[in-house]
Amino acid sequence: MTVPIISLERVSRVYDMGRVAVPALDDVSLGVQPGEFVAIVGPSGSGKSTMMNILGCLDRPTQGAYRLAGAAVAKLDDDGLARLRSRSIGFVFQSYNLLPRTTALENVAAPLLYQGVGRAERVRRARAALERLGLGDRVDHEPTELSGGQQQRVAVARALVTDPALILADEPTGNLDSHAGAEVISLLRELHGAGRTIVLITHDPDVASSADRQVHLLDGRIAA
Amino acid sequence: MSALELFRLALSRLRTSRLRAALTMLGVIIGVASVVALVGVGQGTTSNITTSLASLGTNLLTVSPTTQDSDGSTSLSRNDADAIGELASVAGVAPEASTSLTVHAGDESTDTTIVGTTAEYATVRAYDVWQGTFLTDVSVDHELRVAVLGASTAETLELDADDLGTEISIGGIPFTLIGILQPKGGASFQDPDDQVVVPIGTVQKYFVGGDSVRSIGISVEPTADMTATNAEITALLRDRHELAAADDPDFDIFDQTQLLDAASSISGTLTLLLGGIASISLVVGGIGIMNIMLVSVRERTREIGIRKAIGARGRDILAQFLVEALTLSLLGGLIGIAVGLGVSALIGQIAGWGFAFDPSTLVAAVLFSLLVGVVFGVWPARQAARLDPISALRYE
Incomplete structure (x- = not known):
């Protein structure tokens, strides 16, 4: 049996708001197998963001166990989480989150910097990732010189450059017009076709329908 | 990340905001330049006094009637x-x-x-x-x-x-x-x-x-x-x-060496005093760097969040901001040394005592500006390193 990429077992995340404890995720269990394309769908306030933070190793569960590609997240300290993010996760955000005043090439190469990859190798791999996404002629452009769709493709290239176990896309079409959004979705489908494991977090049922499997979140619980 | 990578990152960052970097360095430049120039002028005066007194004769006592x-x-x-x-x-x-x-x-x-x-x-x-x-x-x-x-x-x-x-x-x-x-x-x-x-x-x-x-x-x-x-x-x-x-x-014996000692001790004290006053401006320059770095951490909160999300550890962020502060202070120090040497050479030429150049002053100036960078760079860098990635990513 293969090791699941994601394994959430009875995970809860409770925010301590002074006197009241607010549960954002309540007893959630979820498994994602290698090569799956899963959409986590829910309206705002359903716990999507918390889910994204937990899955992305930006936050730890209050209760329950989370294993990412076999690694137990709960035992890791901040540095350990950073190393796990660096090695295993590629993020694609709604607002692209490219480094400002930094060229597309340097943006895509940045995750490799934190893996200790040498400069020449960083440039080579970043250039290859950009070319694969059809941005070969945009390597020296800064984010402000790129359209939204192009910025999001640079972000996808950055997510791919470390060859991570999981691509985590948080509302990747939210800031794009329908045409550019559709392009990003077809790009994700293409990556899925190439064997990538993708988790897509969205509030939009249309976007979610492009995934193979949909997980509905409501009030911090997985709805049937 | 190696020191070279960090230095390269800092330089490329400073290149994107040259005016701000130049203005931030100005405090350190002025501080280091005034220390170097004043110490140079002090040493020039001392050696001038020493040589002109020595030219009057060594081991000289002069008896004069009162x-x-x-x-x-x-x-x-x-x-x-x-x-x-x-x-x-x-x-x-x-x-x-x-x-x-x-x-x-x-x-x-x-x-x-x-x-x-x-x-x-x-x-x-x-x-x-x-x-x-x-x-x-x-x-x-x-x-x-x-x-x-x-x-x-x-x-x-x-x-x-x-x-x-x-x-x-x-x-x-x-x-x-x-x-x-x-x-x-x-x-x-x-x-x-x-x-x-x-x-x-x-x-x-x-x-x-x-x-x-x-x-x-x-x-x-x-x-x-x-x-x-x-x-x-x-x-x-x-x-x-x-x-x-x-x-x-009914006579007075004047000892040349006493005059020499007194003159060098006066000019030594003067050099120390002027250098001390000038180094206050270096501290002020350091506070300038800290101020800008704190503003910079605030402005770049989102960048810090992104870097953390893509795998930067707290210490990577700390090193990045610390090296940026160090680069600012070190560059400022080097420019300040050049300016200070130029000024003291110019004053020496005008006053006619030549150009006194003491390498230990320069080493001290470089070390002091590095120290300023560390002391005033650590706190902003720690602020940056401690940012929570989730809220940093949401920061507008």
Whole structure:
């Protein structure tokens, strides 16, 4: 049996708001197998963001166990989480989150910097990732010189450059017009076709329908 | 991440905001430049004082009378000088009787000091002969009308080697020119090269009258102790002048080294004081860096969030911001050193003491600006490293 990429077992995340404890995720269990394309769908306030933070190793569960590609997240300290993010996760955000005043090439190469990859190798791999996404002629452009769709493709290239176990896309079409959004979705489908494991977090049922499997979140619980 | 990668990252960041980087560095530049310039000027002054005092003669004691009669005679005599010369710790004695007169040579004339002295004057006052000869014991003993000119005086009178042996007129009396002295230079209040040296007996016979002298220059044996010799001479002169134990002395002994020590200690203190004041501006420059780095951390919160999300650890962020502060302060320090050296060279040139350059000041300036970078860069960098990635990513 293969090791699941994601394994959430009875995970809860409770925010301590002074006197009241607010549960954002309540007893959630979820498994994602290698090569799956899963959409986590829910309206705002359903716990999507918390889910994204937990899955992305930006936050730890209050209760329950989370294993990412076999690694137990709960035992890791901040540095350990950073190393796990660096090695295993590629993020694609709604607002692209490219480094400002930094060229597309340097943006895509940045995750490799934190893996200790040498400069020449960083440039080579970043250039290859950009070319694969059809941005070969945009390597020296800064984010402000790129359209939204192009910025999001640079972000996808950055997510791919470390060859991570999981691509985590948080509302990747939210800031794009329908045409550019559709392009990003077809790009994700293409990556899925190439064997990538993708988790897509969205509030939009249309976007979610492009995934193979949909997980509905409501009030911090997985709805049937 | 290696130090080189961090430095490259910092440089590329500073390139994107050049004006801000330049303005931030300005405080450190001004601080380091003023420290370097002021210390340079201080050292220039010290070495200037030291060399000009050394040119007056080393191991020099000067005895001068404290009283003078209405006819110009003093309590000191040539016999006093001879007696001092007998002391074992004294290498040479030069009694001086001087006056101011007009000197004529051909069509040129000048007013200058006529110093009557002995052959040992050259050794005691550290003069070298450039052309001809100095006074000899024979010319002094026979009170000959011979004259040795200081370099400036010779130049004023347009005399050089060809004119040795010719006649010049001092106060209307003819003298034979036998020598010209090497110039000493030095920016003292009195030009040591503007004088005419003649045998002491000649001056006393023709110009000043009497047997008294204006001062006695004493060169102490290099092995002898200046203070002990000073005391020895004091005792000798008190005895010769028949002073009672309670009487005030009628002479004064001036020790060249005391002046030297006092001058260097004053200029050393001054250098320290000026350097101290200037280093306050360096601290102010450091606070400027801290201020900008704190603003920068706030502005770049989102960037920090992104970097953390893509795998940067807290210490990577800490190192990045710390190296940025260090780069600012170090660049500022290097520019400041260049500016400071330029300013002190310029001041040295204007004041005429050359360019004093002390590498230890520069090393200290670099280390101090690095220290400023660390001290004022750590806190903002820690703020950056501690940011929570989730809220940093959401920060607008």
